[in-house]
Amino acid sequence: MGSIKVLDSAIQNKIAAGEVVERPSSVVKELVENSIDANASQVEVFIEESGMKQIRIVDNGDGIHHTDGPLLFQRHATSKIGTDYDLFQIRSLGFxxxxxxxxxxxxxxxxxxxxxxxxxxxxRFEGGKLMEQTPGKERKGTDITITELFYNTPARLKYMRSMRTESGKIIDVIQRMALAYPNISFRLILDHSEKVMTKGNGNLKEVISDIYGLNIARHAVAFEAEDADFRIQGFLIRPEINRSNRNYLNISINRRFIRSFKLSQSIINGYHTLLPKDKYPIAVIDITMDPKLVDVNVHPAKTEVRFSKERELNQLLEKTVRSHMKGEMLIPDVAKKSSVPKQQVTQGTLDFSRETRDDNVPEKPETDWQQPATPDFRKPSAEYKVVPKKTVLNETKVKSKQTVQRTVPDQTRVKNTETTDTTSTTTGSSIEKEKLPYLEIVGQLHGTYIILQNDTGMYMMDQHAAQERIKYEYYAENITIGKTDGVPLLIPYTFEFPMNDIIEIDDRLKRLQSLGFNIEKSGIRQYAVTAYPNWIDDKHPERDIGELIEFVSSRPDFSVNQYKEEMAIMMSCKQSIKANHYLDRVQIEALLESLRACHSPYTCPHGRPVIIHMSTYEIERMFNRIMK
Structure with a gap:
């Protein structure tokens, strides 16, 4: 007699429950999805003891017809699909x-x-058996209650985490549902305490405020983009508000919350250098597409999906995020502004349109960035004069070409004659877009921070981060893979490396040559460079070439774009002015004007802020000039 037999339906359901019902939050998710599919506009969730004692879902949806009662708890009984073709165009959450x-x-x-x-x-249904079906009370929608979860599978109870963890998972499910469906009112009562409450008026920004708080909602940037296949919309939170993990990236496909590492990475790449290392953005994004382009029938939990045009979607998402972040003025405020304005002592504001300089004081000549004069900030200096806003704007186009040449490697070595003109044009357009406001130079603090002001308050600029951003954008634009033209050397530079690095360098000689280096092995441990690419800083080429060879030899193979990115960051960091490095006024002006020419002047390549703002209101409040 054969040993193969068909398992009892009760055992089949318990096996299936292992995939569908992992924990109490899984139950909440499945039941709330049913309420949404039933066209509910209000969903209330009541939880006791993190769902282990009771889970109750109440909605005002379409309800269930009484004739469907016997089929309600049978496997693969559904009203969402009818044929195999329906699996390729799923429009409901459950199916x-x-x-x-x-x-x-x-x-x-x-x-x-x-x-x-x-x-x-x-x-009433218990342990896989229909126990009772009787006429009920008149009501609108459905009221479903689950008690004693896993009472007949004690092994599952052993793997339940702490009550706090399970409660957090349930809160997370409701929050993500509320963000995906701002037109539905959600209410979560956890152990008789209200944890989530949304109004359901369709205002997504208001839902963000209800869930994440007013401060995060205040920094939300609305966006929308589409192409032939996809439509993307939602809110991006400005990078000054960030988190230490990816859990705050809310992505939904046709309003179904999903988890996708590649889509999350596209959002992070869109923020690019605006975020510090190991920090992640907050975003609420819904992607609308033809259901035929996405397969949600991958896992019973339905949070993993597959796309037909995943590459195109990733590119559109990254491009959209990056373009909208570039259009924002991302200067963080030092202190939060009070939501309720208070009466304050009025005071005459400084007139920035008047010129107060002393014409008898001679202009100080420009000096080299590498050998700046060290001004004595302890004494008043006549050369630190107020520059009128109108004058600065009028002189910008004239100064732009000189400014860029002072703050980035010498571009006269570059054979492309359009580089300098392009930079000048960019400078002018940046000011027209007002990426940075008009700023008047006040002085320098500890040889590290530039103090600036305008009629809105005080600004502080990190001089190292500012020049790092300037140089980074130059290198990111000018480092070219496969470029053959370069700067020839009459006397080659010779470099010597330890034996343990020789193997790596030999393996990467072609990579160096593709960057424009003429480099050959001239001894057992020596290498000779007879030409280098024209984007290398000609002030210290030998030092920079040596550092670049070490950098290339220490990196494994990866994509060309990632390679250019890391190399640009490395070179900009090493060549920027450091802390405790005093600058005179001419150098500060040059640094500020070159920063205006940047596409994204708000953060360094590592995501640190370049400039921060303290409003006049906050300053006056600290000095008790604000009257209650």
Whole structure:
């Protein structure tokens, strides 16, 4: 006699429950999705003891017809699809017909529901068996209660985490549902305490405020983009508000919350150098597409999906995020502004349109960045004069070409004659877009920070971060893979490396040559460079070439764009002015004007802020000039 047999339906349901019902939050997710599919506009969730004692979902949806009662807890019984073709165009959140059967197999369930075309019905189901079905009370929608979850599968209870962890998972599910469906009112009561409450008025920014707080909602930037296949919309939070993990990236496909590492990475790449290392953005993004382009039938939990045009979607998402972040003025405020304005002592403001300089004081000549004069900031200096706003704007186009040449490697070595003119044009357009406001130079603090002001308050600029951003954008634009023209050397530079680095350098000689280096091995441990690319700083080429060879030899193979990115960051960091390095006024002006020419002047390549703002209101409040 054969040993193969068909398992009992109760055992089948318990096995299926292992995939569908991992924890209490899985039950909440499946039942709330059913409420949304039933066109509910209000969903209330009541949780006791993190869901282990009771989970109750109440909605005002369409309800369940009384004739469907016997099928409610059968596996693969669903009203969402009917043919195999429907699997390729799924428009509902649920469709597999496994949730209620799996839940009913490992818990005690009661359902009170009423369909507009049927009669109210009450159903009680325990451990995979229908125990009772009787007429119910008149009501709108469905009221479903789950008690004693996993009571008949004790092994599962051993793997439940702490109550706090399970409660956090449930809160996370409701929050993500609320962000995906701002037109539905969600209410979560956890152990008789309200944790989530949204109004359901369709205002997504208001939902963000309800969930994450007013401060985060205040920094939300709305965006929208589309192409032939996808439409993307939602809110991006400015990079000054960030988190230490990816959990705050809320991505939904056709309003279904999903987890996708590649899409998350595209969002992070869109923020580019605006975020510090190991920090992640906050975003709420919904992607609308033809259901035929996405396969949600990958896992019973339905949070993993596959795309037909994933590469195009990733590119569109990254491009959209980056373009919208570039259009924002991302200067962080030092202190939060009070939401309720208070009466304050009025004071005459400084007139920035008047010129107060002393014409008898001679202009100080420009000096080299590498050998700046060290001004004595302890004494008043006549050369630190107020420059009128109108004068600065008028002189910008004239100064731009000189400014860029002072703050980036000498571009006269570059054979492309359009480089300098392009930079000048960029400078002018940056001011027209007002990426940086008009700023008047006040002085320098500890040889590290530039103090600036305008009629809105005080600004502080990190001089190292500012020049790092300037040089980074120059190198990112000018480092070219495969470029053959370079700067020839009459006397070659010779470099010597330890034996343990020789193998790596030999392996990467072609990579160096593709960057424009003429480099050959001239001894057992020596290498000779007879030409170098024209984007190398000609002030210290030998030092920079040596550092670049070490950098290239220490990196494994990776994509060309990533390689250019890391090399640009490395070179900009090493060549920028450091802390405790005093600058005179001419150098500060040159640094500020070159920063205006940058596409993104708000952060250094590592994501640190370049400039911060303290409003006049906050300054006056600290000095008790604000009257209550």
């Amino acid at each position: 597999r017909g496994e949730a209620l059967a799996s839940i009913g197999a490992v818990a005690k369930v009661t359902v009170e529901t009423n369909h507009m075309e049927g009669n109210p019905v009450f159903i």
